[in-house]
């Protein structure tokens with residue numbers, strides 16, 4: 001080796017050493033003082049952790065860190081930090097952290113939410129999911145959405161006190177039809193039952209602090225019969241139950257296809273390609289998991305937003321009047337709004353933006369995972385850290401949204417509208433929600449919101465003396481999602497003739 005090459009080699013080694021030392025000397029982002037071994041577990045609430053993160057952000061700034069056993073967490077509380085890291089450096093931050101109970105022991109590693117960024121299926125999933133929810137494809141599902149929206153209006157009319165259940169059923173029925181061609185005809189639908197059970201099991205497997213294997217991952221190598229390894233048997237059993245949620249609806253659609261009597265759906269489209277080509281076992285597996293992702297991602301999110309809409313209309317009657325006046329002026333009072341009217345209803349558009357901001361469905365999104373060490377604003381972000389974008393804090397940023405707790409669609413109208421919340425509400429980087437933007441979720445929300453406003457005035461409930469009472473603006477968490485606490489309201493028909501058309 002010539003001396004020149006040797007010098008270059010030594011210089012390169014010295015540079016690598018210098019930078020690695022420099023990086024490791026950099027501090028972690030500031031944060032609450034951790035306790036030995038348990039870190040900050042004692043400070044974390046069981047519910048709505050995003051509120052605690054927002055409080056910590058006030059003390060420690062838009063990027064802070066804390067620790068739980070075996071996990072370093074970094075929380076990004078400003079749009080700038082979230083986009084600069086998760087969007088601009090997406091190749092570093094688009095993996096998901098491993099949840100040992102769920103991902104490995106219950107064998108859910110192929111679920112679209114948890115699939116590793118480095119898995120060979122990853123790109124195909126994104127393409128398949130995005131393609132199935134693009135604005136062009138979504139048009140195919142408009143008649144289905146319209147049919148289900150009419151059914152929802154009828155249910156609200158006949159049985160208004162169960163409005164939250166009707167909304168949930170509407171969201172589930174649309175997604176089951178879209179994904180599998182399955183028609184929901186009864187309230188206690190079989191498939192909805194199977195899939196809801198799987199959502200509850202998943203929440204149990206994800207529950208922070210419940211499973212010791214998350215603290216000491218090497219415990220997963222214990223044989224299942226070993227004393228103290230009951231968690232492995234539990235994970236196995238729950239994994240088996242969970243797999244029912246992928247296989248039962250998927251196999252049902254396959255049987256329908258084989259029998260020759262099927263309706264068009266996401267699954268049928270992928271199992272019967274237009275060019276007549278044969279579908280490989282791998283493509284079939286991808287279709288199965290993606291269809292499960294549609295249900296898991298699409299039901300509780302859209303139903304939570306629509307329930308928040310009802311609450312917002314109760315709390316802000318002047319917004320409701322304004323929106324109804326727009327619908328009446330543009331559509332008239334003798335018909336329901338349709339998809340074609342959407343562009344002519346700017347106030348409804350602004351109301352939807354405000355709804356997504358005011359009641360963010362996934363206030364802390366889903367966690368991302370740092371695939372290598374990184375440096376940001378002078379702080380070290382260690383390889384393996386879990387990164388949380390606190391969408392809740394961003395949606396309440398007073399600089400971007402003055403009086404953030406007020407529901408004011410006007411923010412998004414006029415010559416200088418405030419920032420469109422769709423820039424962050426659907427998450428970041430290569431993990432951003434594939435149902436995002438003006439497509440499926442928004443199309444469903446638009447149709448239901450505008451039709452409910454045309455059909456009813458949503459009014460506050462009455463007390464025993466017949467006086468209106470105002471429900472509090474209270475939300476609760478269900479895993480990573482957020483929805484209003486149960487509340488009462490009245491649906492007062494605005495136009496009996498219009499409602500009569502529902503039963504024709």
Ligand code: HEM
Nearest residue numbers: 113293294297298301365366426427428431432433435441
């Ligand atoms: C109001 C409606 C919705 C909101 C606010 C929402 C929000 C989100 C957020 C914040 C994420 C995590 C993004 C990240 O990790 O940075 C996500 C992921 C996801 N969403 Fe949605 N979502 C909505 C509706 C839907 C719908 C309708 C579907 C499908 C029918 C869907 C399917 C998914 C899937 C499959 C993922 C996982 C993507 C991945 O990990 O690669 N979502 N969503």
